[in-house]
Amino acid sequence: MNLLRAREEARSIIDVDYERLYSLGKRAILFDLDNTLGGRRPAQLAPEITALLDKLTKMRFHVGILTNRRIGTNDPVIVDLAAKYPLRCRASKPRKKGFLGILAQIGIPPKQAVMIGDRLFTDILGANRLGIYSIRIKP
Numbered sequence: 001m002n003l004l005r006a007r008e009e010a011r012s013i014i015d016v017d018y019e020r021l022y023s024l025g026k027r028a029i030l031f032d033l034d035n036t037l038g039g040r041r042p043a044q045l046a047p048e049i050t051a052l053l054d055k056l057t058k059m060r061f062h063v064g065i066l067t068n069r070r071i072g073t074n075d076p077v078i079v080d081l082a083a084k085y086p087l088r089c090r091a092s093k094p095r096k097k098g099f100l101g102i103l104a105q106i107g108i109p110p111k112q113a114v115m116i117g118d119r120l121f122t123d124i125l126g127a128n129r130l131g132i133y134s135i136r137i138k139p
């Protein structure tokens, strides 16, 4: 397996087939922040993104956010997301520790998890090394 190749690619997180992921046994969806949940350094999330995260929760997915960015805890995006979902800043992707830490917090093993992000050398490589199903959002 090529560790730098995502299992799937999508134009946006809106376009991912989450029902299919659920039927494949996936139960946790981990999202990158920059250029995945929002644009580059998003100041707030678009309403359709917030609605998607709500929908995933209703579908009984666990949702988590894993970003390498160092973000102040008073950043409004972080405050909103962290109030609802497990979230790790400075996650040091592709290192395993951040992925395993948030999955332990959620209580889901790597093989039942999906990582969605835009960067091959952090999001996709880190996920593939752990057997987390990887989906790349194309820039």
Ligand SMILES: [Mg+2]
Residues within 6 Å of the ligand: 032, 033, 034, 035, 036, 117, 118, 119
């Ligand atoms: Mg990103």
